[in-house]
Amino acid sequence: MLRDAVVMAGKDLRIELRSRVATNQVAPFALLVLILFAFALDPDRGVLARAAAGLFWVAVLFCALLAIQRAFAVEATDGARDNLRLSGLDPAAIFLGKASAIAAELAVLEVILGAGVVILYNRSLHGPVLLVVTCVLATAGLAAAGTLYGALAAGLRVRETLLPLLLLPVVAPVLLAATRASEAALGGSPGDGWPWVRLLGVFAVIYIAFGVVAFGPLLEESS
Amino acid sequence: MSSGIGTRVLGVAAVASLAVLAVMALVITPADVNQLDAVRLIYIHVPMATVMYVAFGVTALGSILYLLPRTRARKWDLLAGAAAEIGVVFTGLVLVSGSIWGRTTWGVWWTWDARLTTTAVLFVLFLGYLALRRVGGDVDARAKRNSIAALAACIDLPIVHKSVEWWRTLHQKSSLLDEQTFLHPHIHGSMYWTVMLGIGAFLLLFAWLLINRYRLAKLEDRMEDEGLERAIAERRAEALTGSP
Numbered sequence: 048m049l050r051d052a053v054v055m056a057g058k059d060l061r062i063e064l065r066s067r068v069a070t071n072q073v074a075p076f077a078l079l080v081l082i083l084f085a086f087a088l089d090p091d092r093g094v095l096a097r098a099a100a101g102l103f104w105v106a107v108l109f110c111a112l113l114a115i116q117r118a119f120a121v122e123a124t125d126g127a128r129d130n131l132r133l134s135g136l137d138p139a140a141i142f143l144g145k146a147s148a149i150a151a152e153l154a155v156l157e158v159i160l161g162a163g164v165v166i167l168y169n170r171s172l173h174g175p176v177l178l179v180v181t182c183v184l185a186t187a188g189l190a191a192a193g194t195l196y197g198a199l200a201a202g203l204r205v206r207e208t209l210l211p212l213l214l215l216p217v218v219a220p221v222l223l224a225a226t227r228a229s230e231a232a233l234g235g236s237p238g239d240g241w242p243w244v245r246l247l248g249v250f251a252v253i254y255i256a257f258g259v260v261a262f263g264p265l266l267e268e269s270s
Numbered sequence: 271m272s273s274g275i276g277t278r279v280l281g282v283a284a285v286a287s288l289a290v291l292a293v294m295a296l297v298i299t300p301a302d303v304n305q306l307d308a309v310r311l312i313y314i315h316v317p318m319a320t321v322m323y324v325a326f327g328v329t330a331l332g333s334i335l336y337l338l339p340r341t342r343a344r345k346w347d348l349l350a351g352a353a354a355e356i357g358v359v360f361t362g363l364v365l366v367s368g369s370i371w372g373r374t375t376w377g378v379w380w381t382w383d384a385r386l387t388t389t390a391v392l393f394v395l396f397l398g399y400l401a402l403r404r405v406g407g408d409v410d411a412r413a414k415r416n417s418i419a420a421l422a423a424c425i426d427l428p429i430v431h432k433s434v435e436w437w438r439t440l441h442q443k444s445s446l447l448d449e450q451t452f453l454h455p456h457i458h459g460s461m462y463w464t465v466m467l468g469i470g471a472f473l474l475l476f477a478w479l480l481i482n483r484y485r486l487a488k489l490e491d492r493m494e495d496e497g498l499e500r501a502i503a504e505r506r507a508e509a510l511t512g513s514p
Contacts, residue, residue: 203405213398216391217426220433261418
């Protein structure tokens with residue numbers, strides 16, 4: 048099953064590398080969001096620097112939406128979804144593979160956004176261990192929940208508008224916990240951040256488990 | 271498939287108990303020392319919140335029963351949808367009545383209190399679920415999708431609640447709206463019983479709404495099936511007789 052997942056993730060990442068949609072469109076969009084926040088919030092009074100953690104994660108959420116739409120748009124053309132079902136890959140492995148590919152894309156975007164926050168918002172980074180653990184767990188949770196809802200909305204006529212409505216409330220705890228943990232790390236009090244990290248871990252485990260179980264029926268139903 | 275005698279009795283019982291509740295809540299129970307007449311909102315606010323939880327509980331149960339192969343039947347998905355619709359309406363009412371109550375007692379329409387925030391997220395979660403339900407497609411595929419979405423939303427709730435609770439308690443003390451207030455020993459006897467009556471009355475109302483909404487869903491379903499069959503039959507008849 049793990050080998051299938053690696054095959055699946057490799058396929059998705061190769062598509063992204065070759066089509067360059069992620070690098071040419073999603074990453075610039077992420078930077079654009081950071082600049083828009085600067086327009087909306089006064090950069091001179093330190094509002095940006097104080098809100099940096101929250102803005103960072105909101106930007107990640109927006110980019111995650113795009114990455115998820117993209118991951119399932121790839122399957123929508125040329126009957127790729129049927130081929131996927133005929134491929135004999137374990138649905139759980141397909142889920143894990145797609146989620147890992149999305150997580151890898153998000154990780155790259157987070158690095159870009161992180162650099163953007165440091166440079167544009169003039170915010171220095173502290174607590175690297177806590178920050179990295181937070182990013183890893185939050186990304187895992189986002190990718191798992193995102194893949195589940197992405198598959199749910201894939202193939203529907205209204206998927207572009209439905210996916211944000213379905214996914215964003217579900218990942219609200221991720222936004223909350225990741226923001227608090229990052230704030231604790233940046234504020235130099237990592238002790239406050241670890242309970243949030245645990246919550247992120249629980250979220251990731253629950254949605255990965257749910258996705259592994261539910262993905263089979265979800266793939267079957269597509270018509 | 272018109273409404274049965276049992277349903278009608280249930281409806282009458284719901285209306286009667288709501289009437290008794292109105293008298294109890296507005297006339298018989300005393301006003302609060304601090305909150306004055308605003309406290310009377312408790313008699314609808316708490317019952318509506320109870321209905322909200324029960325309704326989403328029914329949705330979760332219906333979705334599980336649909337997903338389990340042994341109990342898979344279309345009716346469970348219809349039941350889940352009917353309950354979710356009522357649940358969303360009552361969540362909206364809970365938010366509105368809570369907001370009005372908050373305005374009169376705390377002076378603000380909204381605070382980022384743990385329970386309020388969780389309820390708001392719950393509201394949006396199930397609005398999404400209802401939106402998903404309205405998307406067409408193959409009947410079985412739709413039902414499976416609905417059930418998975420309902421469960422994915424339900425397992426999110428404890429996490430949302432926990433996160434929001436931590437978020438708020440790290441900043442401020444727990445709010446006025448926790449269980450202590452409701453079950454406080456000094457709550458007036460008639461007030462306590464009126465709240466209980468309210469819960470009973472609203473649950474009757476919920477049962478009545480659920481039965482009728484479920485029946486409506488079944489009829490809609492049947493219309494969809496039979497409508498197509500009838501149309502096909504009519505076209506065939508036309509073709510056979512050769513009339514335009």
